[in-house]
Amino acid sequence: MKNKLIIIAVLLIAALSVLVLLFSGGYVVPVLMYHSIDYNDKMTKLSVSPEGFQRQMEFLYKHKYNVVTLDKITSYLEKKERIPPKTVAITFDDGYDNNYKYAYPVLKKYNLPAAIFVIVNKVDTPGYLTWAQIKEMSDSGIISIGSHTMAHLWLPDVAPDVLESEVKKSKKVLEEKIGGNVKYFCYPIGAHDRKVEDAVRDAGYSCAVATNPGKHQPNNDIYAIKRIKISRTSDNLFVFWFETSGIYTWVKEYRDE
Numbered sequence: 001m002k003n004k005l006i007i008i009a010v011l012l013i014a015a016l017s018v019l020v021l022l023f024s025g026g027y028v029v030p031v032l033m034y035h036s037i038d039y040n041d042k043m044t045k046l047s048v049s050p051e052g053f054q055r056q057m058e059f060l061y062k063h064k065y066n067v068v069t070l071d072k073i074t075s076y077l078e079k080k081e082r083i084p085p086k087t088v089a090i091t092f093d094d095g096y097d098n099n100y101k102y103a104y105p106v107l108k109k110y111n112l113p114a115a116i117f118v119i120v121n122k123v124d125t126p127g128y129l130t131w132a133q134i135k136e137m138s139d140s141g142i143i144s145i146g147s148h149t150m151a152h153l154w155l156p157d158v159a160p161d162v163l164e165s166e167v168k169k170s171k172k173v174l175e176e177k178i179g180g181n182v183k184y185f186c187y188p189i190g191a192h193d194r195k196v197e198d199a200v201r202d203a204g205y206s207c208a209v210a211t212n213p214g215k216h217q218p219n220n221d222i223y224a225i226k227r228i229k230i231s232r233t234s235d236n237l238f239v240f241w242f243e244t245s246g247i248y249t250w251v252k253e254y255r256d257e
Contacts, residue, residue, distance in 0.1 A: 027246045028219050029073055031089045031209060033227040037102040045231040050102040052235040059237055060088065061110040065244070069113045069144060070184050070225070074207040077220040088244050090114035091209060091227065093148060093186055095122060100133040107142050117148035117186035120170045131177050138178040146184030147171050153188060155196045163196065167203045184209070197223045
C-alpha cells in the first residue's frame with residue numbers, strides 16, 4: 001500500500017510538472033542553498049547533516065543530474081536558452097568551516113561544482129573557514145568563491161559608502177586572497193533592492209543570488225537568482241527530488257501567496 005501511494009504521488013507530481021512547464025512558464029532552475037553541514041540539523045533549518053548531504057550528492061551523481069556552475073546558470077538565463085532537464089547548481093552561504101570538513105570532500109568525490117559565499121570579516125574566526133582552506137578549495141577547480149559582503153549587513157538600509165565597501169571591498173579582499181576573479185555575490189538574508197542590485201552590477205560581479213524573493217521577481221534576473229533552501233526535510237530523497245524538479249519554486253511561491 002505504501003509503495004502504491006509513493007508511485008501515485010510521483011505520477012501526480014510528474015503530471016503537474018508537465019502542466020507547469022507547458023502552460024505556465026513556471027520552471028525555475030533549481031539553485032540549492034546550503035548553510036551548515038553539521039550535526040545541528042535537528043535544532044536549526046540552516047543545517048544539514050553530513051550523512052544527509054552525502055546522500056543528496058550521491059543522488060545527484062547516480063541519477064546523472066546536470067550539476068553546473070553559476071556561470072552556466074547565468075548563461076542560460078541571459079540567452080534565454082532551453083535549460084536541460086535535471087540541471088541544478090549548488091551554493092553555500094556564510095563560509096562555515098564545516099563546508100570544508102564535510103561538504104568539500106563529497107563534492108570532490110563526485111566532481112560536483114559548487115559556490116561558497118564568504119563573509120570576509122568572519123574568515124579565520126571560530127566556526128568559519130580559514131584563508132588557507134578558502135585558497136585550497138578555490139584552487140581545486142571544484143569550488144568557486146563568492147562574496148557574502150564584509151560584515152553580513154542588511155544592505156537596503158546601509159549608507160551609500162557602507163554599501164560600496166560591503167560590495168566592492170569584499171570582492172577586492174577575496175580576489176587578493178585567492179589570486180583570482182570573484183564573480184558571484186550573495187545578498188545577506190536575501191535582502192536587496194534596485195539600489196543594491198545596481199551596486200553589485202557596477203562592482204563587476206557577473207551575477208548575484210538571493211533566497212526566494214517571490215513570484216513578483218522575474219525568474220531570469222541574473223542579479224536576483226532564486227534559490228531553494230535545503231534543510232533536514234530534504235533527508236527524505238523524495239522531497240529532495242521534488243525540490244530539484246524545477247517546479248518546486250513555482251509551487252512554493254503560489255502556495256505562500
